[in-house]
């Protein structure tokens with residue numbers, strides 16, 4: 487019956503994870519998928535999340551269905567987190583919020599909404615998270631790329647980006663990474679966000695922010711700059727976010743989609759159509775993870791504890807960036823090439839978030855995997871959160887070898 491079904495070509499991130507797991511070599515290092523490990527290479531359960539879990543168990547509230555749009559307290563707390571206390575849009579009624587299955591779930595719902603009710607087109611950065619293209623393509627949106635990363639300067643092609651926005655038809659959606667751009671780690675400055683927002687507003691575009699790494703860049707408030715600037719502009723925009731990384735609750739699938747609308751009446755209709763999409767796809771979101779996130783965000787003591795734990799994760803990642811740079815410098819000094827024959831590794835310290843965009847070619851990434859058991863994406867993206875004090879020298883030596 488299914489002779490005609492083609493084999494799945496695999497996913498560049500999740501299938502690599504499967505290959506990593508099956509690799510028997512004890513020295514293997516997983517720098518592929520965006521998952522934070524502690525310095526012992528273990529996936530942490532944050533103490534704040536554990537405390538929330540213990541409270542949830544003690545309260546024994548039963549396990550009812552959530553409403554289609556998700557838990558009311560969760561939705562309110564997520565909005566408060568991204569906008570900040572006292573923001574006018576906490577009470578304006580113009581934001582339609584739905585609890586989603588991670589940010590992927592929010593992107594899917596938002597993409598489906600845009601296909602039905604919007605322009606049917608979305609532009610994504612060049613490059614972007616591979617799944618943006620698969621996911622929006624599968625929804626049926628027309629996808630184009632806008633200029634973003636400049637390999638020559640390891641920075642941003644901001645003028646080209648702005649020029650591209652001026653070519654887009656009114657209503658076109660534009661997918662933007664709110665902070666810690668995946669895969670490059672290269673973000674817009676606040677001044678660049680302001681200029682981009684003014685251009686998008688003048689052009690009548692629909693910004694769609696993906697925020698999977700809130701707090702992994704310059705802190706919770708600074709990383710929310712784009713969201714708050716867009717909210718202040720009064721524009722209609724989408725925001726999809728995830729707690730997978732910043733609360734280390736990957737498998738709980740905790741995310742949200744927010745649509746900032748023109749007014750409360752419009753937000754009511756948009757929320758209604760999002761509820762319809764939820765009902766026809768999976769009916770309602772799961773209960774447990776959202777309860778934990780809402781508890782951490784609403785309890786001042788747990789929230790303060792979480793902010794400290796988030797800060798510690800960021801500091802460890804920064805320390806690993808520095809350690810990798812130092813190890814490489816030491817190898818290059820020892821072999822007499824000083825800086826690896828002119829190769830700059832400044833990017834390691836400058837890029838933000840979990841990833842470093844190394845410039846490794848697909849062939850060099852294959853060599854790292856085959857010869858050393860070190861897994862990075864074939865795009866050259868390396869997850870610094872998988873480095874530890876034990877494996878960093880080994881990784882540096884392997885990098886120097888494939889770069890030589």
Ligand code: LMR
Nearest residue numbers: 499518519520521615668
């Ligand atoms: C990543 O980019 O590695 C993460 O967002 C995990 C994923 O689902 O791809």
